[in-house]
Every structure is written in structure tokens, then in C-alpha cells.
Amino acid sequence: MPAQTIVPVEANLINALEDRGLRKTSARSAVTTRIETASGAFTAEQLCRDLPEVGRATVYRTIRHLVDAGALCKLPMLDGAPKYSVARNEHHHHTICSRCGAVEEFRHSTVERVMRSLEKEIDGDIVGHRMEIFITCSNCLAESNRGGSSGR
Amino acid sequence: MPAQTIVPVEANLINALEDRGLRKTSARSAVTTRIETASGAFTAEQLCRDLPEVGRATVYRTIRHLVDAGALCKLPMLDGAPKYSVARNEHHHHTICSRCGAVEEFRHSTVERVMRSLEKEIDGDIVGHRMEIFITCSNCLAESNRGGSSGR
DNA sequence: TCCTAATTGATATCAAGTATCAATAAATTG
DNA sequence: CAATTTATTGATACTTGATATCAATTAGGA
Known part of the structure; x- marks a missing residue:
């Protein structure tokens, strides 16, 4: 058992799949490393476009596995x-x-505390919650200050 | 101007459309009264099924108008x-x-207060938020207590 | 009533995502 | 390491939810 075989902890996503008893394949590695390399959130179609060598079905399947494993969050958008x-x-x-x-x-303890206070008011058992804050991010603010009305 | 012509305030949805300069048509009335009559949340396809006399396109268009008018909330689900x-x-x-x-x-002042306290922590301008609490409602709780494991 | 612009709805189309299934690749076993 | 078993892949077809098109129809003001 040489120390070299210890897997680096950064390889989170492919591990999450292996932990579920799924095989480590080149297609899955391509998907997970792409997700880890690229920055920020993405859509399934974007991934497909970025990885033309991996079949669409496989991309969708891998995403689903990762969501099931809790390694990815699925964020339904108001449109699209x-x-x-x-x-x-x-x-x-x-x-x-x-x-x-x-x-x-982000996480903030106050949000969790509010949940607890809501438990009394809500008719039924709370099993979870979801919260999204819509912002204009600092990049976009800077851009509109700089460029004027060019901000697409 | 006889008093009889005053529209009852309950007819909210069709009013919301008229307020936007849209015509009051039989198709739109059928959609809005169905929404007001039926209880609770619904999907576009459900509405189409309930109103076979109204074209699909019209149902979808009317829903979109109502959402734009702020009279309907659109709730993206995790699936479907x-x-x-x-x-x-x-x-x-x-x-x-x-x-x-x-x-x-539901609404709760605490949630709004939390939003204000988050403003300091979040990088950018807050323009809105969305929050959903997932529950097991009292009906379903009662049912599973009564029926045992029959809860579908 | 007449006129014009808005509306309708059948149809085609688009987009996102899933099911199918023969070919292929991973792991296991002898 | 070869053989075997089983999971995985991906091209394709399909499903579902929703929108675009456009000729026919209708609402509502003049």
C-alpha cells in the first residue's frame, strides 16, 4: 500500500460517483473535471457543447447522478x-x-434561525427549504458604471 | 352610469388583464374563472386539459400575461x-x-428583516429574492397516520 | 353598423430531457 | 492474462413543455 495511491481530496465529484458504486469511466471523468475546472454554474446543454466527445445522454445521466449524490445543486430558473x-x-x-x-x-445562520421560528406558524412538518437571492453582482455594477448603457 | 355596471372586486384576474390594455374575450374569461374557481396551484397542461374548448396557445399566452401582470406566481419545480x-x-x-x-x-416579517441584514454581507445589489419551504402538509400527515403505509 | 386592430387556435416547430438498445469498456474471476 | 460478466456508452427516436406562424375570427370604438 504505497502512499502514492492515496487519491487527492480535490477530486470530489468523481469520488462522489464512486461512493455510489458507479464505475470510474473516461466519460464521467471528462464531465466531472470539466465541471470542476470551469467556473460557476452551468446548464446541461452548455456542458454538452463544451464536451462534444461525450454523448448527450451520458452528460445528462452523469449530472443526474451527481445531483442524487448531493454533489451538485439543481437550480430551477424562472425561464429556461x-x-x-x-x-x-x-x-x-x-x-x-x-x-x-x-x-x-452563501450561508447565513440567521436564515436557519428564521426557519426554526417559522415551524410554529406553518401548518404541517417542514422537510426542507430553498432560498435564492437575486442580485446585480459587483462585476455587472462596475460594468454599467464604466460602460454606461452598454451592459447588453 | 348605473351602479349595476360596477364590476365586483372578486373578478381579479380578468381585471388584471384589462388593466394592461388587453381585451376581455371569452377565452380569457374561461381561463381566469377556471383559475379562480379551482383550488390551489396548477400547471399549464392541467389548465389545458380542464379547458379543452380553449386552444393551448391561448392558455399559455393568458398565463404569461397574468404572470407579467403580477397576478400569478410562477413556481419552477425541481422536476417537471x-x-x-x-x-x-x-x-x-x-x-x-x-x-x-x-x-x-405565507408571509413573515422576519424573512424580510433577514433580507435587510444580508444586504451588508452580499457582494452586489439585492434586487429580489425567492423562498420556498418544503413541507408535509397537515392533510398528508393525517392521511399517513390514518392509512399507515398507504400514502402512495 | 362598420372598421380596424387584437385575438384565436390549428399546426408546425423548438428546446430540454429521457428511453432504447446494440456496441463497448470495466471490473472480476479463474 | 484471458475469459466472462456486468455496467456503461452514445446514436437515435421519442416525449414533454412551450413558442412561432398565420389565416380566420372577434372585440370594441367611431
């Missing part, structure tokens, strides 16, 4: 296809820039 | 088609029963 983002923290929420679509993760 | 629910209060959130799909509206 859902976005996916890597789940870095156990429980968290998202900010979504309504101008450029950038998604960031 | 979005649901729509009548917006009774200006600003509110939703509880969604993950067993039967029932949607209820």
Missing part, C-alpha cells in the same frame, strides 16, 4: 433550463445575478 | 413543469407539500 452548481457546503443558499446569471453560494 | 398560483398578497413566499404538491402562500 435549470442551472447546476457544485455544492461546496452541506447546506447553503444561492445568489443569482439577474444580469449575467452568475451563481454564488 | 412549473406550477402557478394566484398571488393574493403583494410580496410573499410559498410552502410546497412535497407529498401532494399543494402550494400555500
